[in-house]
Amino acid sequence: MFSRLRGAMQGFWKPLATLLLRWGVSPDAVTIAGTVIVSALALTLLPTGHLLLGGLLIGVFVLTDSLDGVMARMSGRTGPWGAFLDSTLDRVSDGAVFVGITLWFVLHPDEPYATWGAVAALACLVLGSVVPYARARAESVGATAAVGIAERADRLFLALAGITFVPLGVPVLVAVVVLTLLAAASAVTIVQRVATVRRQLTAGSATGAATDAATDRAPDQEPEA
Template sequence: MFGRLRGAMQRFWTPVATFLLARGVSPDAVTITGTVVVTALALGLLPTGHLFLGALLIGVFALADSLDGVMARRSGRTGPWGAFLDSTLDRVSDGAVFAGITLWFVLHHEEPYAAWGTGAALACLVLGSVVPYARARAEAVGASASVGIAERTDRLVLALVPTGFVQLGLPVAVLVVVLGLLAVASLVTVVQRVATVRRQLTTAADGAEA
């Protein structure tokens, strides 16, 4: 959904990447720093009710997620290590965001539909981790599982926008519904990937027996 925006941001970050590389900053340092900052913002601002500021700042760093990749390509440091580090730390920051939203519901249980919101946010937290794991395991067994409804950036944007606007008066019910739909989309994606991998492996096994 936000693929074009991601491409535009990569072009935007090119001069920044050049500036940082010229000063000896490595892509790995940017990856780690971004994860630490997003995690701190998510767990420090969202649970304490600073929803708009938290969502805004996390969104800014989410848009900067491609900076380390741009730096790696420009410096010729692309490789499996960078991809592994980036993917692993993405899980940390994503988990922190949904954990922060979950904690907000828990700490503000007087809000309407807080129990439903807690469940929906937890479902997003768990299923959001299973989605990339299914893809990684598929690749480990020689299959491909890139299918799915919503990409990582889509999930973050769709979760953060209503979260931030709740503080400005958006009904909590809207946030709960969005989180519920995101959880369903993640579940559908997991099922799609399992079915896709099973089909590929079954076809490969049948071909080997023929």
């Protein structure tokens, strides 16, 4: 859902991408800077209770996540290195966001459901890191695992939405429930990807065995007239 919104933002970022390229800024520099800024905001503003400011600023920078890709395409620098760097640093910024949320619950134990919220946020952190790993590992063994109900953008925006508006009067319980549902969605996505890869590899093994059997029988067979 939110990944499509980020895709729609690509056209919006073209003027800024053109300007940055004209200034000699590389797509890699934008990727690294975005990760550093999001991580710094998440680890400073969220734990200290600046939830509204932190959530809004992080959300803005998350929307700029496609800027480096736009710059790479415009400059002809697309390639595996950029994809690797972007994917790797996404894990860093995502982890920082959920660590920041976890620390807010830990440092504010008087908030309602603080323990439950800390556990849910920590579960989002752990399970959310396994979701992309499962897909990457599937591709390394010749399978695909682009399935699931908890994409990265969805997890991040929903988590931020749940915690950002607490200072405006939204009950903490809403944030806790959102985080719990996100953790459950990540767990379901992991199961979906494991099951998908197992089906693919099992089917591939069966096909390979049938092909080998046919090849072994071929020399003993007489050609048809």
